[in-house]
Every structure is written in C-alpha cells, then in structure tokens.
Amino acid sequence: MATETRGRMLEAAVQALQWRGVAGMSFTELLRDSGAARGAIYHHFPGGKAQLVAEAATRNGQDIRAHLAALPAGSPHAVVEAFLTFVRPVIEAATTGSGCAVAAVTVDPESDTLREVAATAFGSWIEQLSERLAAAGLPPREADGLAAMLITLLEGAHVLCRAAGTLEPFEQTARTALALTQSRYPSA
Structure with a gap:
C-alpha cells in the first residue's frame, strides 16, 4: 500500500512537471491527483519537494529509456521511424501545453542536483538509442551522433510545438530526419 501511494505520488509529480514545471507544482494538486493523504508527502x-521532483524526473527518465530499449533495430531507418512514432503523441501533447518532465527540472538555476538528474536521463536516452542504432548496423560513432540528434529533435520539438500550438515543427523535422536516414542508410 505504501509503495502504491508513493508510486501514485511520483506519477502525479511527473504529470505536474509536464504541465506546470517545478515552480508551478503544488502539493495540494499533487495530493489531489495522487489520492494521497496530506501527511504522505x-x-x-522526507527531503520534501526537492526529493519528490528529483525522483519523479529520474523515474520518468528511466521509463523513457525502457521504451527506447524496446525499439526495433532492423535498420537505422527503422529505428528512427520507430522513435518518431513513439514520441509523436508526446509532442502532440506539447501543442496544448505539455512539456518534458525531465527538461522541466533544468529550469531551476539554483539546483545542480536537478540539472544532474536531467543530464543523466538525457545521457541514458542517447546511450540507449545509440545501442539500438548500433544493433541496426551503424558504426558506434555514427550511432552516437544520430542518437544525440534524435534527442535534440525531441526536446526542441517540445518547445517549438508548444510555442506554435501545432505539430508542424515536429512533422517538418521528422520528415527531414526520415529522408536523411533513408538516403544515408538505405539498407544498412
């Protein structure tokens, strides 16, 4: 039961980070959304909001990494296509105000701990995508570069699509990424 409550609180914190960021996260809403009692926080x-935010961002980062680990690795193009398909609904939510929970923790300039949480998560996503691309036949250096580009595409798309209120910045970049990988790695 305690683990279940803690898990619900972490999930509610991830949602709050996505929609309101660290500064906009309130304990009242978190308790309401998780169904937890006031004393549960x-x-x-025990470290309060800082601990909760760090653990929520860490958990979200681990969840995304697990999804990336499951991407098919038939070809580099297939990995890119699967990645873009996976992130499209997340970016679509950005058009109505959602964002990346991990990126949200980078906004606090006073917290090196949260910046490190984000750096670790982003690094693990790049590493995992690179592994999938290498499994699809890319040399490690090329796999690393393409993986970094895809995560940069994801995070940039969050911002641009949120600002524009449309999915078009993502769609344009996705089309370009697919065309480039198809022409560079047609059957690798």
Whole structure:
C-alpha cells in the first residue's frame, strides 16, 4: 500500500512537471491527483519537494529509456521511424501545453542536483538509442551522433510545438530526419 501511494505520488509529480514545471507544482494538486493523504508527502519524501521532483524526473527518465530499449533495430531507418512514432503523441501533447518532465527540472538555476538528474536521463536516452542504432548496423560513432540528434529533435520539438500550438515543427523535422536516414542508410 505504501509503495502504491508513493508510486501514485511520483506519477502525479511527473504529470505536474509536464504541465506546470517545478515552480508551478503544488502539493495540494499533487495530493489531489495522487489520492494521497496530506501527511504522505514528508512520509514518502522526507527531503520534501526537492526529493519528490528529483525522483519523479529520474523515474520518468528511466521509463523513457525502457521504451527506447524496446525499439526495433532492423535498420537505422527503422529505428528512427520507430522513435518518431513513439514520441509523436508526446509532442502532440506539447501543442496544448505539455512539456518534458525531465527538461522541466533544468529550469531551476539554483539546483545542480536537478540539472544532474536531467543530464543523466538525457545521457541514458542517447546511450540507449545509440545501442539500438548500433544493433541496426551503424558504426558506434555514427550511432552516437544520430542518437544525440534524435534527442535534440525531441526536446526542441517540445518547445517549438508548444510555442506554435501545432505539430508542424515536429512533422517538418521528422520528415527531414526520415529522408536523411533513408538516403544515408538505405539498407544498412
């Protein structure tokens, strides 16, 4: 039961980070959205908001990495296509105000801990995508570069699509990424 409550609180914190960021996250809404009792916050997160935010971003980062690990690795183009398909609904949510929970923790200039949480998560995503691309036949250096480009595409698309209120910046970049990988790695 305690683990279930803690898990619901972390999930509610991820949602709050996506929609309101660290500064906009309130304990009242978090408790309401998780169904937890008022005393649950400091019971499960004795470090308070800082601990809760760090653990939520870490968990979200691990969840994304797990999804990336499951991408098919038939060819580099297939990996890119599967990645873009996976992130499209997330970017679509950005058009109505959502964002990346991991990126949200980078906004606090006073928190090196949160910046490190984000750097670790982003690094793990790049590493995982690079592994999938290498499994699809790319040399490690090319796999690393393409993986970094895809994560940069994802994070940039969050911002541009949120600002524009449309999916078009993502769609344009996705088309270009697919065309480039198809021409560079037609049957690798």
